[in-house]
Amino acid sequence: MDIDSIGRAYAAVEGSIKIAKALAGASSAIEVAELKLRAAELINSLADIKIELAASKDEKQRLQHEIEELRDTLQLKATVVRLLDAFYTADAEGKPTGDPFCSRCWQVDHRLIYLSGPQIGTANTNCTHCRSSYASRRTPFSADKFIEANPQYLTKV
Secondary structure, eight states: OOHHHHHHHHHHHHHHHHHHHHHHTOOSHHHHHHHHHHHHHHHHHHHHHHHHHHHHHHHHHHHHHHHHHHHHHHHHHTTEEEETTEEEEEOTTSOEEEEEEOHHIIIIIOOOOBEEOOOTTOOEEEETTTOOEEEGGGSOSSHHHHHHHOGGGOOOO
């Protein structure tokens, strides 16, 4: 809910209070007819308030969901390390382990999507989600074994 929506809801509440006070003080037939008109205005005003509050509730839920996603991503970031052109899950020592995740999907979307192994006749691993392609020599499967044989490639992101 933006500032303008809050202002509109507040104005609708103020108008509703004035109309309700006028209804309570009515005594003559003319005042009653006029107050019926005001009652209709009151109903419209309350409907506007209800709409603004519903929009506010939806916005609050959307923002809470976004905050949760950001927290999850932040926690996940602490468990991910880069090795050459891919990202991997980190072991207890912070070293890459397991199979490679797509660099593009992690860096742009903060999603860990496994790369598929090279197909027969190709030298590339591919992301099935974003279709990125990487040289298979730069995205080794079984990172633990690769690190044992090549410790100079170890870098933490």
